[in-house]
Amino acid sequence: MAPMSSIMKEPKCLISSDHEGQLCVQKEAKTILEGITQPVVVVCVVGLYRTGKSYLMNRLAGQQKGFALGSTIESKTKGIWMWCVPHPTKADHTLVLLDTEGLGDVDKGDEKHDTWIFCLAVLLSSTLVYNSLGIIDNNALEKLHYVTELTENIRVRAQRGADDDDSAEFMRMFPSFIWTVRDFTLELRKEGQPITANQYLESALVLKPGRKQFNLPRRCLRQCFVFPRPAGDDDLKRMEELSEAELDTRFLQRAKEFCDYVFSSAKPKTVTGGRILTVLGSLTEVYVEAIRSGRIPCLENAVETLAQIQNGRAVEQGLQVYRSEVFKYLCFPLDPAELSDIHAQAEKKAVEVFISISFNDTEQKSQLELMTEYEELCRQNQEECEHMCRSKLECVFAPLEESLNDGSFMQPGGYQDYRDTLKRLTKEYRQRTHTQIMSEEVLSQYLKEKEKFANNILAADQCLSNAERKMEGKHTHTHTHSLSLSLSLSLPCNPQVVSHT
Ligand SMILES: Nc1nc2c(ncn2[C@@H]2O[C@H](COP(=O)(O)OP(=O)(O)O)[C@@H](O)[C@H]2O)c(=O)[nH]1
Ligand SMILES: [Mg+2]
Structure with missing residues (x-):
C-alpha cells in the first residue's frame, strides 16, 4: 500500500449532507478508509464553531495548514472532514483525524443535523476531543446532553442486569474523552489552592450534582487541557501563517503536551469484545445508513453488518492463501490421499489467515468455503484422472x-x-x-x-x-x-x- 501521507495530502470530506439535507458518506473518503488495513486511532473533535477546533487538528497532523480554518467552509460541505496520516509514534498504525464542521452554527446548522454529527463523532472515534472557548461553562456542559441522548440510542448486547454491567459494556464502545479549553484566562485555583486542569474539569462536572445525564459520560472523561491565547488579536486571524516563534510559548508548550498525550494515550478504535477495527469505512457507512433510514444506530446491528463485511474479506484472503498453497503442489492427476494432504496443509495456512482477519465468525464461513474449494479440486482431479485413464485405455x-x-x-x-x-x-x-x-x-x-x-x-x-x-x-x-x-x-x-x- 502507498504510504498514507501520499494518499492524503489534505483532508477530505467524509460525511456531508446531500441535496435533501440527508447525511451521506463521501465515496472518495470511504475508499481511502477501505484501503487502510492497519489499526486506526480515530481522534474526533467536536464543539461550537469557531473555537479553534480545526487549528488544533492541524497541529495533531503536524501541519500548518490542512483542515480549513474559520468560516471558509461552504454550508453544503459541513459535516465531518477526515485526514488520515501515519501515526507519528506508533508504527503500523494510522491516525485518522476527524474534524466536525458547523456544530451550533445558528445560521447554517440545524439541531437534528448537529445531533447526528455529534453521535457519529462519538460512534466513530476512539478519542473524542470536546473543545470549548474560555471556560468549561454550563452551556458547554449542556452539550453533554447530546452524549446522554446518544446513550439512550445505543443498545449494546450486554447482560442487562445490574446498572454497572451495562455501563461497563458501554465504556468499551465509548471513546476516551479529552476536554480542551481555549483562551483559558482563569487561574486554576479552588478555595485558594492551586488545582490541575483535570481537577478543574472534575469540579465543573460536579457542578451538576444528581443530574444523571452527566454521570455516564463523566466516567469516560479522562483529560483536560487548558490553552492560553496563542497570539495577539490581530495575529489570531492569520494563525495558519504564524511561525512557531510568533506563537505564545505557553500555548506551544500546552499544544505539545496535548499532542504528546494523544499520540501516546489514544487507543486504536475497537468494537465489542475489544477487537481492533480495520473497517472504519464500512462502520461509517453502516451508521450513516442507519441514521438516514431513520433507524436508531444500534451497535448490535452494526457489529453484525461489520462481521459480514469483514468476514467476507477474511474468506477472500483465506481463499487466496489456500489457492496459492494448493497450486504450489498441485499436479493433476493426483492420488486422492495426496490431494487430501495438500488440502489439509493449505487449509491450515488459510484458516490462520482467516482467523487473523475475521471477526465474530459464528457461521464458520471460512471452513465451509474451503470445503467447497476442496470439493471442486477433487472433482477436477477426478476429471483429470478419468481423462488420463481414457487415453491410456485407448492406447492399450x-x-x-x-x-x-x-x-x-x-x-x-x-x-x-x-x-x-x-x-x-x-x-x-x-x-x-x-x-x-x-x-x-x-x-x-x-x-x-x-x-x-x-x-x-x-x-x-x-x-x-x-x-x-x-x-x-x-x-x-x-x-x-x-x-x-x-x-x-x-x-x-x-x-x-x-x-x-
Ligand atoms: N482566540 C483563538 N483563536 C484561535 C485559536 N486557534 C485558532 N484560532 C483562530 O480562530 C479562528 C477559527 O479557528 P478554527 O480552527 O477554524 O475553528 P473551528 O471553527 O472550531 O474549527 C481562526 O481564525 C483561527 O486562526 C485559539 O486558540 N484562540
Ligand atoms: Mg473548523
Whole structure:
C-alpha cells in the first residue's frame, strides 16, 4: 500500500449532507478508509464553531495548514472532514483525524443535523476531543446532553442486569474523552489552592450534582487541557501563517503536551469484545445508513453488518492463501490421499489467515468455503484422472479396436480369440493404471460398450462354424472368407445368443 501521507495530502470530506439535507458518506473518503488495513486511532473533535477546533487538528497532523480554518467552509460541505496520516509514534498504525464542521452554527446548522454529527463523532472515534472557548461553562456542559441522548440510542448486547454491567459494556464502545479549553484566562485555583486542569474539569462536572445525564459520560472523561491565547488579536486571524516563534510559548508548550498525550494515550478504535477495527469505512457507512433510514444506530446491528463485511474479506484472503498453497503442489492427476494432504496443509495456512482477519465468525464461513474449494479440486482431479485413464485405455485397446474394425474376429474361433484379446489387454491396462482413481470406472464403461460386439462375434462364430462343418470339403476357402466379410458388415444381433464369459 502507498504510504498514507501520499494518499492524503489534505483532508477530505467524509460525511456531508446531500441535496435533501440527508447525511451521506463521501465515496472518495470511504475508499481511502477501505484501503487502510492497519489499526486506526480515530481522534474526533467536536464543539461550537469557531473555537479553534480545526487549528488544533492541524497541529495533531503536524501541519500548518490542512483542515480549513474559520468560516471558509461552504454550508453544503459541513459535516465531518477526515485526514488520515501515519501515526507519528506508533508504527503500523494510522491516525485518522476527524474534524466536525458547523456544530451550533445558528445560521447554517440545524439541531437534528448537529445531533447526528455529534453521535457519529462519538460512534466513530476512539478519542473524542470536546473543545470549548474560555471556560468549561454550563452551556458547554449542556452539550453533554447530546452524549446522554446518544446513550439512550445505543443498545449494546450486554447482560442487562445490574446498572454497572451495562455501563461497563458501554465504556468499551465509548471513546476516551479529552476536554480542551481555549483562551483559558482563569487561574486554576479552588478555595485558594492551586488545582490541575483535570481537577478543574472534575469540579465543573460536579457542578451538576444528581443530574444523571452527566454521570455516564463523566466516567469516560479522562483529560483536560487548558490553552492560553496563542497570539495577539490581530495575529489570531492569520494563525495558519504564524511561525512557531510568533506563537505564545505557553500555548506551544500546552499544544505539545496535548499532542504528546494523544499520540501516546489514544487507543486504536475497537468494537465489542475489544477487537481492533480495520473497517472504519464500512462502520461509517453502516451508521450513516442507519441514521438516514431513520433507524436508531444500534451497535448490535452494526457489529453484525461489520462481521459480514469483514468476514467476507477474511474468506477472500483465506481463499487466496489456500489457492496459492494448493497450486504450489498441485499436479493433476493426483492420488486422492495426496490431494487430501495438500488440502489439509493449505487449509491450515488459510484458516490462520482467516482467523487473523475475521471477526465474530459464528457461521464458520471460512471452513465451509474451503470445503467447497476442496470439493471442486477433487472433482477436477477426478476429471483429470478419468481423462488420463481414457487415453491410456485407448492406447492399450487399440489392437482390439483394429481387429473389430477389420472383422478379424468374424471367423470360426473368432469369439475365443476376441475373449482372449480382451482379457490380455484388460490385464495390461490394469497394470498401467492400477494407481489411478477412476481407472476401473473407465474400464467397466468400456467393457460394457463392447458387450454388443461380443454378442455379434459369438453369433458370427457359431454361424460360421456350423456352416463350415456342413460344407466341409464342399466349398472353397474363398467362399468362407466372403461369407465372413458379409457377416461382419451386417453385424446381425442374434437375440438367442447372449452368453459371454
Ligand atoms: N482566540 C483563538 N483563536 C484561535 C485559536 N486557534 C485558532 N484560532 C483562530 O480562530 C479562528 C477559527 O479557528 P478554527 O480552527 O477554524 O475553528 P473551528 O471553527 O472550531 O474549527 C481562526 O481564525 C483561527 O486562526 C485559539 O486558540 N484562540
Ligand atoms: Mg473548523
